[in-house]
Amino acid sequence: MEPWISKINKVKPVVNTLADGLNQYNESIEIKDSQATSVVNMDSLLYPTLQVSDGHTMYSLHVGYINRIFKFQGAIYCCTSRGVYKQTGPSWTVVYDYGTHDNGRLWDTAIFFDGSRLYFVDGSLQLRQYDGNNITTISSAPSASRFMTTHANRFFLANLNDNLLSYSGLRDANDWTSTNKYTGTGKITVETADGEKPTGLTTFANHVILFKKWTLHELFGEDSTNFQMQNPYGVGCISDRSIIQTNDALFWLATEGVYMYMGGAAPIKISDPIQKYISQINLQYAQHCVSGYDGRFIYLTLVTGESTVPNITLKYDTQNRSWWPLSFVATSFFLDGQTFYFGTLDGRIMRQGGTTYNNTPITWSYETKPISDGDETVHKAIHRIWIVADIEVGSTLKVEYAGGTEGGTWNQVYNNTNGSGQIQSIKIPLVVRTPETWFRLRLSGTGKAKIHRVIREVTRRGA
Numbered sequence: 001m002e003p004w005i006s007k008i009n010k011v012k013p014v015v016n017t018l019a020d021g022l023n024q025y026n027e028s029i030e031i032k033d034s035q036a037t038s039v040v041n042m043d044s045l046l047y048p049t050l051q052v053s054d055g056h057t058m059y060s061l062h063v064g065y066i067n068r069i070f071k072f073q074g075a076i077y078c079c080t081s082r083g084v085y086k087q088t089g090p091s092w093t094v095v096y097d098y099g100t101h102d103n104g105r106l107w108d109t110a111i112f113f114d115g116s117r118l119y120f121v122d123g124s125l126q127l128r129q130y131d132g133n134n135i136t137t138i139s140s141a142p143s144a145s146r147f148m149t150t151h152a153n154r155f156f157l158a159n160l161n162d163n164l165l166s167y168s169g170l171r172d173a174n175d176w177t178s179t180n181k182y183t184g185t186g187k188i189t190v191e192t193a194d195g196e197k198p199t200g201l202t203t204f205a206n207h208v209i210l211f212k213k214w215t216l217h218e219l220f221g222e223d224s225t226n227f228q229m230q231n232p233y234g235v236g237c238i239s240d241r242s243i244i245q246t247n248d249a250l251f252w253l254a255t256e257g258v259y260m261y262m263g264g265a266a267p268i269k270i271s272d273p274i275q276k277y278i279s280q281i282n283l284q285y286a287q288h289c290v291s292g293y294d295g296r297f298i299y300l301t302l303v304t305g306e307s308t309v310p311n312i313t314l315k316y317d318t319q320n321r322s323w324w325p326l327s328f329v330a331t332s333f334f335l336d337g338q339t340f341y342f343g344t345l346d347g348r349i350m351r352q353g354g355t356t357y358n359n360t361p362i363t364w365s366y367e368t369k370p371i372s373d374g375d376e377t378v379h380k381a382i383h384r385i386w387i388v389a390d391i392e393v394g395s396t397l398k399v400e401y402a403g404g405t406e407g408g409t410w411n412q413v414y415n416n417t418n419g420s421g422q423i424q425s426i427k428i429p430l431v432v433r434t435p436e437t438w439f440r441l442r443l444s445g446t447g448k449a450k451i452h453r454v455i456r457e458v459t460r461r462g463a
Contacts, residue, residue, distance in 0.1 A: 014456045017048040018366060021322025023273040028405060029370050029438070035273075035322075037440075038367040043324045044317045045296065050451040052364050053315075053326065055354035059341060062092055065309065066343025067241070067290070068107045069334035072118045073132050076341075078332075078349060079107035084120055084130075095130055096120070103309055106241065106287060108148045110155065112173060119173060121145045123160060129173065140176040142166045147201035147240055151208045152222040158198040158210060163191050165201075165210055165219065181224045188227065190217050199287075200240030204250045205263040211237035213255065216267070235259055235267045238283065241290040241332075244298060246318060251298055253289050255281075258300060258316070274314060274323045280304040292333020294340040294352065301330050309345055328357060355392070355448045365444035366451070370405040376437055385428040386455040387443070391419025395447025399428060405438045423452065 020034040021044060028037045034048075043053045060076075068079035076087040083097035084107065098105070109120045118130040119138075123146035127138040142164070145157040155168040169175030170183040178184040190198070190210055200211035208219040214236040221227035235254055237243065242253035250261045257271035257278050271278055281289065285303045288310055292299040297315040304312055313326045330342035330350075340352040356362060391397050399414035414428045443451060 012458050014458055016368075016454050016456075017050070018368070018451055018454065019044040019046075019048045019050040019322070020320070021273060021317065021324055023323075024276045025272040025274075029372070031369050033369065033371070035369060036366050037369055039365065040325050041327050041362050041364040042366055043297070043315065044320050044322050046450065047317075047320050048453075050366065052362055052448050052450075053324070054352055055356045055362060055448075056328075056342075056350040056352050056358060057354050057356075058348055058358050059351040060087065060090075060092075060349045062347040062349065064101050064347050065103050065345050066332050066347060066349060067105075067288075068109065069332050069341050069343055069349060070109055071334070071336055072111060073115070076336075076349075077109075077118075078343065079109070079120070080347070081105050096125075096128065096135060103288075108146065108240070110148045110150050113150070113153055113171065117173070119148065119155065121148055121157070127157070138174055138176070140174070141168075142176065147198060149201045149203045149208060151203045151206075156201060156208055158201050160197055163189055163197065165190055165198075165208075170223070184224070186224050186227075188219065188229065190229065192232070196236075200237045200243050200252065202240075202243045202245070202250070204245060204261070209250070211240070211243070211252070213238060216261075233266060238281075238286040239289040241287070242300070244291040244293050246293055246298070249318075251291060251316075253286070253291070253300065253302075255283065270316065270321065271323075274325075277302060277304065277312060277314065277325075282307060285309070288331075290330075290332060292330070292335070292340075292342060294333075294335055295338070297324075299330060299333055299342070327363065361395075361446040362448070363444075363446050364449070365442065368441045368454075370438040370440050372438055384457040385413070385441075387414075387426040387428070388423065388452040388455065389426060390421070390423045390450040390452070391416060391426075391445070392448040393419055393421040395419045395449050396445040397426070397449060398444050400442045400444075402440050402442070403438065404440075410442060419447070419449065423450075425455075 016033045022039050023031040023035040041053050064080040064082050081101040081103050084095040085092040105122050107122045127141035129136040142157050144159045146160050147158045149156050153171045155173045157166045165188045169178050169185050176185050196212040202209050210217045215232040217232045218230040237252045239253050244251050257269050259267040260270050261267040282303045285308045288303045290301045299315045301310040301313045310331050313330050315324050332343035334341045342350050397416045400410040400412050402408040402410045
């Protein structure tokens with residue numbers, strides 16, 4: 001930023017975009033001018049334009065905690081705190097039903113290689129096979145399996161109680177006993193010095209990854225003649241439901257934050273800007289944390305504080321690497337082509353899209369970092385503010401300022417209760433004076449809006 005010139009009270013225009021997300025990790029005065037100290041229901045989809053997040057509408061109503069959504073044989077399925085269900089028209093058909101609700105009942109599923117059969121486990125139920133009509137119990141499979149994945153035409157299972165990674169016969173999810181070294185089954189012991197048990201299982205970059213709380217173990221190969229377990233990375237996972245794969249990377253939640261792994265090199269931590277949220281995770285119920293991917297954003301739902309179920313959802317822009325908190329709470333996610341769904345604690349399945357949150361106007365806000373405009377030895381006065389924005393018809397925009405680096409009184413200097421739906425340079429001609437060296441701006445409103453940039457005319461108020 002250019003320094004103040006010597007002439008007292010000389011006006012200096014300052015232009016900022018605001019689409020680099022939340023940063024509560026660094027001291028507020030040290031973060032980028034384009035980052036926020038507080039933000040809700042906004043994102044960087046149109047970077048560098050800041051926009052209000054897309055809305056959602058209710059797709060279907062079920063009962064209970066929706067903890068998994070997926071598609072099998074062209075139909076939508078969901079897993080709840082009670083069982084597994086198939087959508088049939090406007091209603092849901094029972095696939096498997098316990099008869100009682102238990103929020104600790106978290107499901108894992110996999111589909112056979114030709115798409116003909118569905119398999120599911122929940123940590124206590126014996127492996128079940130479903131062909132779209134009938135359920136079969138796979139009695140030879142390891143009992144109490146909690147985690148499942150597929151690789152090299154085999155199924156892999158792990159549970160919470162031992163250190164065994166079991167694999168099925170070649171192209172046969174019903175075979176867990178044959179011994180042929182090329183096509184048969186087997187078990188691989190994955191031990192660590194601290195005795196930690198598995199916490200997640202997935203396939204990435206043509207190999208299997210077994211997670212424990214503090215470590216990541218990679219299994220390469222296709223059968224007992226060439227299976228090889230690599231030395232582990234010292235980064236673990238605390239929720240298998242947080243493991244999500246994009247086109248080129250694997251993401252998951254560890255005790256100390258969210259990691260990205262592209263293979264070949266150590267995983268990279270990407271969650272420093274939201275470390276305040278991470279540090280509040282209730283580790284006793286961390287298995288309820290969950291992630292999803294809509295093709296651009298990674299969604300992350302956490303269980304924080306004293307909560308025992310998900311209570312905060314954020315999203316991460318995979319292109320611009322920025323974090324954005326949301327006001328709704330999702331408990332499961334599913335991307336079907338270009339359609340993104342998420343479940344809720346109260347049995348709703350929502351579909352992303354639209355301008356409201358299920359017919360409720362979206363309430364949004366954005367608070368800038370403390371601004372000194374390049375000189376922290378003098379006081380400032382803002383003589384004019386221009387907000388270059390597109391506020392949709394029926395949407396609102398309010399602008400406030402406060403002196404200092406935190407706290408204080410927010411003073412309203414602009415309030416538009418009905419946008420024009422066109423890009424405008426909204427002029428706020430009020431003289432905003434503050435006795436502080438630092439000042440902050442807060443933009444807020446309801447409904448859809450895009451904030452392209454903020455322009456301030458600032459003058460120096462003494463040496």
